[in-house]
Amino acid sequence: MLIDTHCHLTHERFRDDLPEVLSNAARVGVTGVIAVASDLDDARVVEGLVGGDPRDGRTPRIWGTAGVHPHTASKAPDELPERLGEFADRGAVALGECGLDYHYDLSPRDAQLQVLDDHVEAxxxxxxxxxxxxxxxxxxxxxxxxxxxxxxxxxVLHCFPGDLDLLEVAIESDWRVSFTGLVTFSSFAGVEAVRRVPRDRYMLETDGPYMAPVPLRGRRNEPALVPHIRDRVAEIRGESPDDVERDTTATALSFFGIEEGMTP
Ligand SMILES: [Zn+2]
Ligand SMILES: [Zn+2]
Structure with missing residues (x-):
């Protein structure tokens, strides 16, 4: 029982074969996917994907989020906390993805901070x-x-690259981090963070279609590739893949409050 806690299932790269993507995920034991939205239009599309029953073994169950990515923060709608609240009323399990991206700086930083604060308020x-x-x-x-x-x-600080100070603040604050295929890259600088994070404070995600793990780097990333991330995290932590799978699934279920419907 694995959960991909962050995938952009609405991305155009999944448009032609989403049912196959989902059945491939189910086949390797992925029973849940959090479909993450990048803006509110996207969040409406995400709502259309929510559902599915993993008990038939043919599809993971899908839950959705609603939020505005920092790249498009300057285009966020007015009254954002209220708008986000409407998605919450309709069953979104988290708000995001939101945040700060000072690498690309596609929106001014003050807009990014304001929009992130709107998400905190919501x-x-x-x-x-x-x-x-x-x-x-x-x-x-x-x-x-x-x-x-x-x-x-x-x-949750998603796609966590490994800053130890930020990890400490996250842990003190009862936040979580999640790891992507980045952990499989030889350039990955966050090995120590993977080792140190307490077993009940982290989750796994693909961030598909981006950043496929080694040995599939360069391909489209998708939920069926979570096992590669699980296995590398297990190797770094010196634990078994089964332990990592059990711990990260338990953390995801309680973090997103999604226990129901997951019993096999
Ligand atoms: Zn992101
Ligand atoms: Zn993302």
Missing amino acids: ARSTGLPLVVHCREAEKDMKEVVRGAARRGVRG
């Missing part, structure tokens, strides 16, 4: 967790995570 009022993207913005992110925790908001 998370506070709905009780949903956040799915957070952070690239080259560790300093500001530490403040955001601490501030969110003071408001009772939990989140």
Whole structure:
């Protein structure tokens, strides 16, 4: 029982063969996928994918998120917390992905910070967790995570590259991190973070269609490739793949509050 906690199933690269993508995932034991939205239009499309019963062995169950990626923060709609609340009322299991991306800086940083704060506010009022993207913005992110925790908001730092200070802040704040296929790259600089993170504080994700793990690097990434990430994390931590699978699934179920419908 594996959960891909972050995949962009609405991406155009899945348009032609999504049913096959999902059955391939089910075949290798992926029983759940969190379909992550990049903006509110995308979040409407995500809502159309939600559902499925993993008990037939042919498809994982799919849950959805709603949020505005930092790349498009400057185009976020007005009254964003209220708009996000509407998605929460219709069953979104998390808000995001939101965050800070100072690598590409596609939106001005003050807009990124404001839109991220809107997500924190919506998370506070709905009780949903956040799915957070952070690239080259560790300093500001530490403040955001601490501030969110003071408001009772939990989140996951997705595609975690391994900054140990930020990991410490996340753990102190009862946040989670999740690891992608990045862990399989020889250039991966976060080995120590994978080793140190407590077993109940991290999850696995593909971030498909981006960043396929070795040995499939360069191909389209998809939920069926989660086992590669699980196996590399297990190797780094000196644990068995079964242990990693059990721990990360338990963490995902409780973090997203999605216990129901997952019993085999
Ligand atoms: Zn991201
Ligand atoms: Zn993403």
